[in-house]
Amino acid sequence: MNIVKLAKLFTQAGSLLFLALMILLVPISAQASMTINQLQREGGVEITSWLSKGDNASEPAAIREQVILYIEVATPRWFTGGTRISGFGMPDLIVKQRNQLATNYTERKDGQTWSRQRWEITLYPQQSGEYRLPKVPVRVQVSAPDGSNVSGTLYTEPMSLFTYLPDASFTQDEAWFSANHVKVQESWSASSEDLHAGDSIVRTLEVEADDTLSIMLPPLSDDSIAGVKAYPKPSVLSDSQTRGVYKSKRVDEVTYIVTTGGEVVFPEQVVRWWDVETQSVQTVTLEAKKVRVAHTWRSLFNTYKTEFVILSIIALALLLVLRLTYRFFKTHPTPPWWELAQAIRHRDWPSVRRLIYRKGRQVSGEVELKKMRSDASWQQASQGVQDDRLDASQSRCMWRQLKDPKPSYLKHASPKAGSPKSSFLEHSASRKSESQFVLKGLDRWRKPS
Known part of the structure; x- marks a missing residue:
C-alpha cells in the first residue's frame, strides 16, 4: 500500500511541475513570436524618409538634377544585423544607391539613447511633372527589450517629387545635364x-x-x-x-x-x-x-579620281586631234590664215601684202587692190598697203573684210582619184603660178626708185 501511495504522490508532483513549466514558457514563446511590426507599434523601432528637395510643388527640382531620398531607421536599443534597402524603379526616373554605407549615429530622446542609421538613395528625374514615389521596403534586424532579435521589413511612406524644365533653351534631344x-x-x-x-x-x-x-x-x-x-x-x-x-x-x-x-x-x-x-x-x-x-x-588619286579620269580623256582627245591635224597638214598645204599669222609675227610685210592680194583676187576676181572693195575704210587701207604703211592690226582687219570662199586647194586636195602625193604636187604647181601672177600685179604698185 505504501508503494502505491508513493507512486500517486510522484505522479501528482510531476503534473504540478509540468504545469509550472508551461506557465513559464508561455510568455517566452509570446515574446519570441513578436514581429517587427509589433515592435514598431510599441516604439521599439521606427522608420522615416524625406527628400532633399522637390517635395513641394512650389519649390520643384530641376530636370536631371540630383535629388536625395533619405531613409532613416532608429531603435532605442541596437541593430543586430545588416540593413538592406530594396530597389525600386519608375519610368523616366534613374534610381541609384551610390553610397552603400549608412551614416550611423546616436541621439538622446526622452531620456533614452537611440541608435540611428541614415541611408541615401539618389534620384535623377528625366521629365518635368510629378513623380509619385512608392513605398520603399527596408529589411532590418534589431534587439527587442527582452534581448531577442527581431527582423522584418519596414516600409517608407509614399511621397511626391515635383520637377520642372530649368530653362527653355534645353531640349530633350540635347546632351545637357544638371550639376x-x-x-x-x-x-x-x-x-x-x-x-x-x-x-x-x-x-x-x-x-x-x-x-x-x-x-x-x-x-x-x-x-x-x-x-x-x-x-x-x-x-x-x-x-x-x-x-x-x-x-x-x-x-x-x-x-x-x-x-x-x-x-x-x-x-x-x-x-x-x-x-x-x-x-x-x-x-x-x-x-x-x-x-x-x-x-x-x-590619297591624291583617291581624292581626285574623277578629275584624273576626265583629264585623261581630255588628254587622249587632244593627242588624237593633234595626230589628225599633223596627218592633215602632212598631206595638205598650209592654210592661208596660218601663213598670214606667221608673216605678221615675223614682220614680213611683203609676204603679208602678197597674201592679202591673193585672197582679194580669189574673192573679187579683181587685179587691183582698190577695186576689190568699194567702202572708204578699204580704200584707205589699200592706200596704206601701196605706201608701205602696213601694221599687224591693219593686216588682220583687211583679211577679215575679205569674205573667204572655199579655198581652191581643198578642191585639189580632195582624194577623188589618184594618190594624195599627186594631188599635192598639182596644187603646189597651181600655187606657184598664182604667186607669180600676184607678184606681177604688185610690181605696178611699187613706186619708181
Whole structure:
C-alpha cells in the first residue's frame, strides 16, 4: 500500500511541475513570436524618409538634377544585423544607391539613447511633372527589450517629387545635364608633327562634375568629318562618393585616321549644363580645330579620281586631234590664215601684202587692190598697203573684210582619184603660178626708185 501511495504522490508532483513549466514558457514563446511590426507599434523601432528637395510643388527640382531620398531607421536599443534597402524603379526616373554605407549615429530622446542609421538613395528625374514615389521596403534586424532579435521589413511612406524644365533653351534631344562644380578639359595628340594621309590624331574629352551621374555627362560629338575615319574607344565612366559629395567623371577618346590630304576641320564641341548652385545656364565651347594634311600619291588619286579620269580623256582627245591635224597638214598645204599669222609675227610685210592680194583676187576676181572693195575704210587701207604703211592690226582687219570662199586647194586636195602625193604636187604647181601672177600685179604698185 505504501508503494502505491508513493507512486500517486510522484505522479501528482510531476503534473504540478509540468504545469509550472508551461506557465513559464508561455510568455517566452509570446515574446519570441513578436514581429517587427509589433515592435514598431510599441516604439521599439521606427522608420522615416524625406527628400532633399522637390517635395513641394512650389519649390520643384530641376530636370536631371540630383535629388536625395533619405531613409532613416532608429531603435532605442541596437541593430543586430545588416540593413538592406530594396530597389525600386519608375519610368523616366534613374534610381541609384551610390553610397552603400549608412551614416550611423546616436541621439538622446526622452531620456533614452537611440541608435540611428541614415541611408541615401539618389534620384535623377528625366521629365518635368510629378513623380509619385512608392513605398520603399527596408529589411532590418534589431534587439527587442527582452534581448531577442527581431527582423522584418519596414516600409517608407509614399511621397511626391515635383520637377520642372530649368530653362527653355534645353531640349530633350540635347546632351545637357544638371550639376555643380563642372570641369571640362580637352587634349589633342598626333602621330607626327607633319601630318600625311594615313596618320592618326587622338582627341580626348574629360568632363568632371559634382551631384550628377557619369552616364548623364555629354560624350564627344560623333558627327562625320570629311576625309576622316573615326575609331572611338569605350567611354570610361566613374562615380564616387567622398564625405557626402557625389562626384562623377567621364572620359571619351576618339582616334581619327586622316584619309586624304588638304585641310581637315574638326567641328566645335559645346558643353551645356544647368548649374544648380547658381541657378543658371553654363556653357563651355571647345573651338573647332583645323589641321593641314599632306597628300600621298594614293590619297591624291583617291581624292581626285574623277578629275584624273576626265583629264585623261581630255588628254587622249587632244593627242588624237593633234595626230589628225599633223596627218592633215602632212598631206595638205598650209592654210592661208596660218601663213598670214606667221608673216605678221615675223614682220614680213611683203609676204603679208602678197597674201592679202591673193585672197582679194580669189574673192573679187579683181587685179587691183582698190577695186576689190568699194567702202572708204578699204580704200584707205589699200592706200596704206601701196605706201608701205602696213601694221599687224591693219593686216588682220583687211583679211577679215575679205569674205573667204572655199579655198581652191581643198578642191585639189580632195582624194577623188589618184594618190594624195599627186594631188599635192598639182596644187603646189597651181600655187606657184598664182604667186607669180600676184607678184606681177604688185610690181605696178611699187613706186619708181
